[in-house]
Each structure stands twice: as structure tokens, then as C-alpha cells.
Amino acid sequence: MSISRIALVGNPNCGKTALFNQLTGSRQKVANYAGVTVERKEGRFTAPSGRVFSLLDLPGAYSLDATSPDEVITRDICLGRRAGEAVPELIVCVVDATNLRLHLRFVLEVKRLGRPMVLALNMMDAARKRGVTIDREELQRQLGMDVIETVAIQTGGAQDLVAHLDKVVAKDMAAPVVHEGEVHDQVRKILAAAVVMPTATSGIDDTIDRWVLHPVFGLAILALVMFFIFQAVFSWAEPLMDGITEGVTVTGEWFAATLPDGLLRSLVVDGLFAGLGAVLVFLPQILILFFFILVLEESGYLPRAAFLLDRLMFKAGLTGRSFIPLLSSFACAIPGIMATRSIQDPRDRLTTILVAPLMTCSARLPVYTLLIAAFIPASTVWGIFNLQGIVLFVLYVAGIVSAMAVAWFIKRMRKDKSEHALLMELPSYRMPGARNVAIGLWERALIFLRRVTTIILSLTVLLWFLSTFPAPPEGATLPAIDYSLAGQLGRLMEPVFAPIGFNWQICIALIPGLAAREVAVAALGTVYAMSGSEEAVAAQLGPLIAAQWSLATALSLLAWYVFAPQCMSTLAVIRRETNSWRTVAVSAGYLFGLAYLAAFLTYQITKALT
Ligand SMILES: Nc1nc2c(ncn2[C@@H]2O[C@H](COP(=O)(O)OP(=O)(O)OP(=O)(O)O)[C@@H](O)[C@H]2O)c(=O)[nH]1
Ligand SMILES: [Mg+2]
Structure with missing residues (x-):
């Protein structure tokens, strides 16, 4: 049986996905x-009839005259210009029923293509709640196409649409009649005929916005929200982390006691438990961070924050449009860099791509936390703040401030004097659904565990191997790792990194840490387990480095991690999104340069002071 191909198109944020x-x-x-x-x-x-549909979800577009790379994708598919992709047989145009005035313009534009289409009148729940009455049949008549109500976020909310799609056969469906005339007038006419708006609009959004968008209170609220998140990441996670540490330690010790002395025991205890366990304990912190990101994303607050920061960001050489891509980079630079596709100006987009890796991604958390917990006392400051939380906050701010500085520098370099206006939709506030947040967190946990069991696992085993072989010669006095390949490599690198205070163990950890940042923590776990006392399993990594490193070394490593582009996948995405190796080289080059400089200054200054 043939498969019917359908594409979902519509303005951004109408619920296509x-x-x-x-x-x-x-x-x-x-x-x-x-x-x-x-x-x-x-x-x-x-x-239900057994008919199979293939469905395309596309980026939202304001019009078919694409102005940004994501809109180009939608335009090309609608027009059948995309290589290797046939035009969809049926277009399902999705609109936000609470915002028809805006969304119908795009519907009329798509209609001009003269292709079979139906209209999904989405967010009907919100429209009813607000008292918007829509005469569906009249709308159908006015538009000359079938109109189906949907509530995309409710189970069964798309049943009518499925039933409808099941009935129609795109081939038989007449292309809609195309009306000539000014779009604006047409929309007004259609609205007058089919829609009754409530007389009094809901004032809740406006009331919240009066505070949230206020130039002074708004910024204060934003700062407070951010600060609260970092405090929570530290204080809420603690009991959970202690639990995981306890579990890992007990199991690791059991294996250490049970397995016979030999290579296998070393692999399990020093490699798997010391290495993977060291990373695993950071799961709670990552989930807490994502909890806040998910809630913020769904609340509708983010575009407001972008709006609030627009002037500031413009002075720094960015635009408010860069805000969401940069914010996404706190989770991971990869989706952040991809999100720059919605930035129209190619130069703004490039600047955003170049600075996105400076945002503190969640893979840095394990490194930061490990060092903070080991070197910064958990004392309380001004009665309420946790000092460790403050240091974490400062590291995040360091990333943001450097991003601004770099963007400002790029803008100066290109002598950009362009004016700009930020046009951004402010969506309605929405209560995040508990179920969606839970699913989102579950997925993050899976992603993290998948990373731990694939890339981190394989690199840890590799590192264990390099730290074990060749075996020490007869009568050796130093720990075995000193004679191994990894040990030799670490010593080879040491002179380069000595001015920034890195010992050879850190040097070794940096290499697998290039593939993914958290691997450095696993690597340190393994390296220390192999070079030291027998019982040095995962949980003891913190106290171990606290005893062996100077404060200057620890702070220097933190400074290094604020900048160093220790993530191959990010560099690969930069290459894909910009199609230029030069950009990759510039990006990696300047980030490593800054990392070394920052670590050098931090190390030398701290050493002089302590
Ligand atoms: N109340 C209500 N909210 C909805 C409905 N459908 C989607 N939403 C919410 O609307 C917002 C946007 O949904 P998305 O599916 O991301 O919208 P999109 O059209 O894919 O947006 P872009 O990918 O940016 O073009 C989210 O906050 C959804 O939870 C609905 O039927 N009712
Ligand atoms: Mg979408």
C-alpha cells in the first residue's frame, strides 16, 4: 500500500511539534x-483503517519569503525545491486558535501555492478558556478548505484530525480556490465572519509582564531566577549525590574484596568503579539543572528575558535573538548552535556560533563540582548562601562575561555599525505540565546514562589499558602507572602545562577529556586509583585531589574548563552549521588560547597570594 506524505507547516510556536x-x-x-x-x-x-502516513514536522515560518536558515527549509519543502524530496501530497497548516489574526496570513500565503491542504485549528482548549468563539463551518467556507479542531497536548486531542486524514485522499482533494486581494483585508474579512473575540482580554499576562519586562525589576527578577537555580543545583543535589556515592563505594569495595588480585580486579575497581562512578554521581545535579531549564522553556518566560537583555546584548555585539541559542547552550552547545538557525543576520549568527561554546554546558558540571567540593568549604555566606553555590555561579558568569567580551571584540573587528530592531513574539504564559517535565527529565537521564555507558566507558577502559601497560620492570619502586604509556605521555606533556600548574595526572586526563568533558573526571578517577592507594575508588577522588593539589592548581583547572573547547562534537557541529573548516579552526584556536591564558593568570596569581 502506498504511503501518504503529509507536512505540518505554520507559524512558529503554534504547536506543530x-x-x-x-x-x-x-x-x-x-x-x-x-x-x-x-x-x-x-x-x-x-x-485506524490501516492506512500509513508519513508525517513531516518543519520549522515554523512567518512567511514563505524565508529570512533565516530554518525558514528556508520549510519554504523549499513547500515549494518542492528541496533536492531529493518530493512535494508533500497534503499540507496540514497548523494555526494557534488564540492568535488567528497573525496566523491566518501565513495560511493564505500557503494557500496561494494551490496545493491540497487542510487547516488544523490547534490550541482550541486555550481559545475556549479565553472565550474566543470560532465558527468552524464558516471558517471552512471562508477559507475554502477543511478545518479541524485539535488540542495537540491532550491525549486524543488529534483524533478528529486523524479521522479526517483517513477519509480524504489527497489526490481527490481539490486544491483550494485562490483568492486575489490584499492579505490584510482578507484576514479581516474572515475574522469578522467566523470569529468572535472576547470583549475583555485576559489580563494575567499583562499583569505579569508589567513586572517581568520592567527595566529594573525585570532584570532583578532575572538575576534572582538564575541565582536561585545555581543554589538549588548545589544544595538540593547533595543528599542524592551522597546516596549514589555511598552505593558506588560499597559495591566497588565489595568487588575489590571479592575479585582475586590481578588484571580483572584492576579493570573493574580502578577502571570501571573509580572512573565511571566518579561521573555517575553527578546525575542528580544535571537533572536539577534540566528541571529548571524545562520549566523555563515551557513557561513562556524565555522570550521575555531575551527582550529584556536585548539592549545589553546589542551593546556587546549580539542581539536578543542570540539569547535562546545561548541559553540552550547551558544544556549543551550542540542544540544551542543549531538553534542559531533562527537568526536572520548571517553575521549575528556566526558571532553567536563562535561564542556559544563559552556558555557552561552541563558536561562541565562534573568537573566544576568535583573541584569546588574538594577545594571550596561548604560554608554559609551572609546567613543564606552556600559558598560552593556562589563559586559555581561565578564560573557560569565568567563564561557569560567572556562570551560578551568576545562578541564585542568581533563586532569591533568587523566595524559593524548596523542598527537593529528586535521583533520577537511574546507567547502566552503557560503552566508546565508535570508529565512533560517528568518525561523530559527521564530522557535527560537516559542521555546521560547512555554517554556514561558508551563514550565514557570506552575511553575509561582505553585509559585503564594505557595506564596498565607496559607493566613496570622488575624491582620497580614507583607505582605501576609511572612506567605505563599513559604515565610517559603525561610526563611528556607536563612541561607545556607546568606554567599553569597542571601535574602529569591532569595532563593525562585532558587527552580523553578532549572527546567529552566529563571524561576528564572519569580519567582522573582511574589515574589516581591506579597510581595510589588500593582503596582509592570513585568516591574518594574529591578528598584525594584535595590532599594532593594546591589551591592554585585547582583554580587554574577550573579557569581552563571555562574556556577550553574540550568537545569534539561541538567542533563537528560548528563545521556542519557553517560549512567552513576555517571557522572551526578559529573557534578551537581562540578558545584554547583563552583557556591557557586564563589558567596561567589564575595559577600565577593564586600562587603569589597563597
Ligand atoms: N494549551 C495548549 N498548548 C499547546 C497546544 N499545542 C501546543 N501547545 C504548547 O505550545 C507551545 C509550542 O508548541 P510546539 O509544538 O513547540 O510549537 P511549534 O509549532 O513546533 O513551534 P516551532 O518549532 O518553534 O515552530 C508549547 O508550549 C506547547 O506545550 C494545545 O493544543 N493547547
Ligand atoms: Mg516545532
């Missing part, structure tokens, strides 16, 4: 701001 997930059972990212989806995603579903 929510509808896509509902229909296909996928888990694509849904969030309450424009520009979430930036690439084409395909899925399938089977209607």
Missing part, C-alpha cells in the same frame, strides 16, 4: 517560544 509527537509518538522538543524546531523531522503513523 506537539501535534507531530501526538500523532507519531515521537519525543521531539516542544517549548513555548518561536524557533524550537530548526530541522526537518520525519515520522510515521497508522490510521
Whole structure:
């Protein structure tokens, strides 16, 4: 049986991806701001009759005159210009029923293509709640196409749409009649005929915005929100981390006591437990961070923050549009860099891509936390703040401030005097659904565990191997690792890194840490377990380095991690998104340069002071 190909198109933030997930059972990212989806995603579903549909989720677009790379994808697919992709047989145009005035313009534009299409009148729940009455049949008549109500975030909220799609056969469906005339007038006419707006608009959004968008209170609220998150990452995670540490230690010790002395025991205890265990304990912190990111994304607050920071960001050489890509980079630079596709100006986009790796991604958390917990006392400052939380906050701020400085420098270099206006939609505030947040967290946990069991596991085993062989000669006096390949390599690198205070163990950890940042923690766990006392399993890594490193070395390593581009995947994405090796070289070059400089200054100054 043939498969019917359908594409979801519409303005940004109207619920296309929510509808896509509902229909296909996928888990694509849904969030309450424009520009979430930036690439084409395909899925399938089977209607009750057994008919199979292939469904495309596309980036949102304001019009078919694309102005940003994500809109280009949508335009090309709608126009059948995309190489290797046939035009969809049926276009499902999705609109936000609470915002028809804006969204119908795009519907009329797509209609001009003269292709079979239906209209999904989404967010009907929100429209009803607000008292917007829509005469569906009249709307159908006015538009000359079928109109189906949907609630994409409710189970069964797309049933009518499925039933409808199941009935129609795109081939038989007449292309809609194309009306000539000014779009604005047409929209007004359609609205007058089919929609009754409530007389009094809901004032809740406006009331919140009066505070949140206030030039002074707004910034204070933003700072407070951010600060609260870092405090929470530290204080809430502690009991959970202690629990995991305890579990890892007890199991590790059991293995150490049970397995016979030999290579296998070394691999399990020094490699797996000391290495992987050291990373695993950071799961709670990562989940707490993501909890806040998920809630913020769904709340509708983010575009407001972008709006608030626009002037500041413009002075620094960025635009408010860079805000969401940069914020996403706190989770991981890869989606952050991809999200720059919704930035129209190519130069702004490039600047954002270059500074995105400076945002503190969640893979840095294990490194930061390990060092902070080992070297910064958990004392309380001014009665309420946790000193460790403050240091973490400062590290995040260091990343942000450097990003601004670099962007400012780039802007100066290109002598950019352009004016700009930020046009950004402010979506309605929305209560994040507990279920969605839970699913989001579950997925993050899976991603993290997958990383631990794949890349981190394999690199840890590799490192264990390099630290074990060749075996020490007869009558050797130093720990075995000193004679191994890894030991020799570390010593070879040491002179280069000595001015910034890194010992050879850190040097070794930096190499696998190039592939992914957290691996450095696992690597340190393994290296110390191999070079030291027998019982040095995962949990003891913190106290161990606290005893062996100077404060200057620890702070220097923190400074290094604020800048160093220790992530191959980020560099690969920069290459893909900019299509230029030169940009990759510039990016890696300047980040390593800054890392070395910052670590050098930190080390020398701290050493002089302590
Ligand atoms: N109340 C309500 N909210 C919805 C509905 N459908 C989607 N949403 C919410 O609307 C927001 C946007 O949903 P998305 O699916 O990300 O929108 P999109 O059209 O894919 O957006 P872009 O990818 O940016 O073009 C999210 O906050 C969803 O939870 C609905 O039917 N009712
Ligand atoms: Mg989407």
C-alpha cells in the first residue's frame, strides 16, 4: 500500500511539534517560544483503517519569503525545491486558535501555492478558556478548505484530525480556490465572519509582564531566577549525590574484596568503579539543572528575558535573538548552535556560533563540582548562601562575561555599525505540565546514562589499558602507572602545562577529556586509583585531589574548563552549521588560547597570594 506524505507547516510556536509527537509518538522538543524546531523531522503513523502516513514536522515560518536558515527549509519543502524530496501530497497548516489574526496570513500565503491542504485549528482548549468563539463551518467556507479542531497536548486531542486524514485522499482533494486581494483585508474579512473575540482580554499576562519586562525589576527578577537555580543545583543535589556515592563505594569495595588480585580486579575497581562512578554521581545535579531549564522553556518566560537583555546584548555585539541559542547552550552547545538557525543576520549568527561554546554546558558540571567540593568549604555566606553555590555561579558568569567580551571584540573587528530592531513574539504564559517535565527529565537521564555507558566507558577502559601497560620492570619502586604509556605521555606533556600548574595526572586526563568533558573526571578517577592507594575508588577522588593539589592548581583547572573547547562534537557541529573548516579552526584556536591564558593568570596569581 502506498504511503501518504503529509507536512505540518505554520507559524512558529503554534504547536506543530506537539501535534507531530501526538500523532507519531515521537519525543521531539516542544517549548513555548518561536524557533524550537530548526530541522526537518520525519515520522510515521497508522490510521485506524490501516492506512500509513508519513508525517513531516518543519520549522515554523512567518512567511514563505524565508529570512533565516530554518525558514528556508520549510519554504523549499513547500515549494518542492528541496533536492531529493518530493512535494508533500497534503499540507496540514497548523494555526494557534488564540492568535488567528497573525496566523491566518501565513495560511493564505500557503494557500496561494494551490496545493491540497487542510487547516488544523490547534490550541482550541486555550481559545475556549479565553472565550474566543470560532465558527468552524464558516471558517471552512471562508477559507475554502477543511478545518479541524485539535488540542495537540491532550491525549486524543488529534483524533478528529486523524479521522479526517483517513477519509480524504489527497489526490481527490481539490486544491483550494485562490483568492486575489490584499492579505490584510482578507484576514479581516474572515475574522469578522467566523470569529468572535472576547470583549475583555485576559489580563494575567499583562499583569505579569508589567513586572517581568520592567527595566529594573525585570532584570532583578532575572538575576534572582538564575541565582536561585545555581543554589538549588548545589544544595538540593547533595543528599542524592551522597546516596549514589555511598552505593558506588560499597559495591566497588565489595568487588575489590571479592575479585582475586590481578588484571580483572584492576579493570573493574580502578577502571570501571573509580572512573565511571566518579561521573555517575553527578546525575542528580544535571537533572536539577534540566528541571529548571524545562520549566523555563515551557513557561513562556524565555522570550521575555531575551527582550529584556536585548539592549545589553546589542551593546556587546549580539542581539536578543542570540539569547535562546545561548541559553540552550547551558544544556549543551550542540542544540544551542543549531538553534542559531533562527537568526536572520548571517553575521549575528556566526558571532553567536563562535561564542556559544563559552556558555557552561552541563558536561562541565562534573568537573566544576568535583573541584569546588574538594577545594571550596561548604560554608554559609551572609546567613543564606552556600559558598560552593556562589563559586559555581561565578564560573557560569565568567563564561557569560567572556562570551560578551568576545562578541564585542568581533563586532569591533568587523566595524559593524548596523542598527537593529528586535521583533520577537511574546507567547502566552503557560503552566508546565508535570508529565512533560517528568518525561523530559527521564530522557535527560537516559542521555546521560547512555554517554556514561558508551563514550565514557570506552575511553575509561582505553585509559585503564594505557595506564596498565607496559607493566613496570622488575624491582620497580614507583607505582605501576609511572612506567605505563599513559604515565610517559603525561610526563611528556607536563612541561607545556607546568606554567599553569597542571601535574602529569591532569595532563593525562585532558587527552580523553578532549572527546567529552566529563571524561576528564572519569580519567582522573582511574589515574589516581591506579597510581595510589588500593582503596582509592570513585568516591574518594574529591578528598584525594584535595590532599594532593594546591589551591592554585585547582583554580587554574577550573579557569581552563571555562574556556577550553574540550568537545569534539561541538567542533563537528560548528563545521556542519557553517560549512567552513576555517571557522572551526578559529573557534578551537581562540578558545584554547583563552583557556591557557586564563589558567596561567589564575595559577600565577593564586600562587603569589597563597
Ligand atoms: N494549551 C495548549 N498548548 C499547546 C497546544 N499545542 C501546543 N501547545 C504548547 O505550545 C507551545 C509550542 O508548541 P510546539 O509544538 O513547540 O510549537 P511549534 O509549532 O513546533 O513551534 P516551532 O518549532 O518553534 O515552530 C508549547 O508550549 C506547547 O506545550 C494545545 O493544543 N493547547
Ligand atoms: Mg516545532
